[in-house]
Amino acid sequence: MQHTDLSKINLPANLQGSIDSFEQEKKQYVTLQAQLMDLTQDNQRLTQKANELEGQAKRTDVAWKLQAKKIGTDQEHINNEIERAEQLRKEAGRLRATVESRKSLADNLGLQLAELRIRLCVKPSIINSDYQIVALRSILQQKNITQQLFELFTFARAVHCANEHSGKVEGKYKGMDANEGAWLLLKREAEKYFDVFKDNQITKTIVGLPSAIAGEPVAHSPVDLMKLKRQLGVL
Numbered sequence: 219m220q221h222t223d224l225s226k227i228n229l230p231a232n233l234q235g236s237i238d239s240f241e242q243e244k245k246q247y248v249t250l251q252a253q254l255m256d257l258t259q260d261n262q263r264l265t266q267k268a269n270e271l272e273g274q275a276k277r278t279d280v281a282w283k284l285q286a287k288k289i290g291t292d293q294e295h296i297n298n299e300i301e302r303a304e305q306l307r308k309e310a311g312r313l314r315a316t317v318e319s320r321k322s323l324a325d326n327l328g329l330q331l332a333e334l335r336i337r338l339c340v341k342p343s344i345i346n347s348d349y350q351i352v353a354l355r356s357i358l359q360q361k362n363i364t365q366q367l368f369e370l371f372t373f374a375r376a377v378h379c380a381n382e383h384s385g386k387v388e389g390k391y392k393g394m395d396a397n398e399g400a401w402l403l404l405k406r407e408a409e410k411y412f413d414v415f416k417d418n419q420i421t422k423t424i425v426g427l428p429s430a431i432a433g434e435p436v437a438h439s440p441v442d443l444m445k446l447k448r449q450l451g452v453l
Contacts (some may be wrong), residue, residue, distance in 0.1 A: 229358045233348050238426050240341050247334045251431050254327040258433050261317045263325075268310040275306035324433075325450045331430075332437045332446055338427055346423040353422075356363075374407070375400035 229237070282299035285291050358364060378399035382392070394402075430436045439442035447453045 227353055229349070229352060230376045233345070233352065236341075236348070237425060238344050240338065240345060243334065243338055244425075244427065247331065247338060248332050248428060250327055250334065251428065254324065254331065255431055257320060257324055257327065259373065261326070262322060264317050268313040271306045271310035271313070275303040275310070278303040278306065279389065328433075328435045329450055329452065332435050332443055336437050336440070336443055342423070342425050342427055347423050349424045357425070360390060360431060370404055371400055374404040378403050 278299055282296045282303070285299075286296055358367075375396055378394075379396055382394075382396075382399070435446055437446055444453065
């Protein structure tokens with residue numbers, strides 16, 4: 219099946235402007251997501267390292283305490299092990315302090331993302347709807363398409379009128395306006411062929427918003443955004 223090349227559609231200036239504006243804000247949004255993801259992953263790495271260091275310190279404590287119970291144990295060695303355990307804990311504490319100091323940065327990134335997302339989330343449906351109308355009209359303007367549609371409608375209208383005259387039209391279709399009946403008949407007949415193309419779909423949208431990433435706060439309404447700001451101490 220040959221699809222219409224929708225990339226060649228000439229978009230109205232106002233629609234192209236809306237797309238460009240959306241994509242610019244989306245780029246900013248994706249950049250902030252990447253920053254939050256990098257920060258989150260690095261914090262996870264530092265926290266894991268701190269856990270490992272604290273685990274080493276505990277094992278070192280157990281080891282020197284066992285050695286201290288033995289007769290003739292080297293006291294200097296035990297003192298060194300005690301000092302090593304203390305240094306391990308200090309390094310773990312330093313790493314945890316680094317993670318804690320970054321909390322305000324993570325909160326700020328999260329708030330920026332929530333504000334951007336709530337502003338952006340309504341735009342794809344509007345832009346895509348406008349784009350779909352432009353695409354539909356562009357396809358209808360192709361050579362022979364309108365003529366073929368008119369011929370199909372003419373035949374459907376003739377069939378409906380003939381059925382009405384012969385009494386084959388029943389129920390809600392009986393006495394229906396000829397044009398309306400023709401469109402319904404054409405729709406029913408056309409739908410019989412649509413299954414052929416169900417696995418050969420074309421892209422019907424032109425913009426989209428990425429999913430939220432792990433750890434990203436999402437406000438689904440202005441009220442949610444206000445709650446988030448209060449939670450972060452911004453208000």
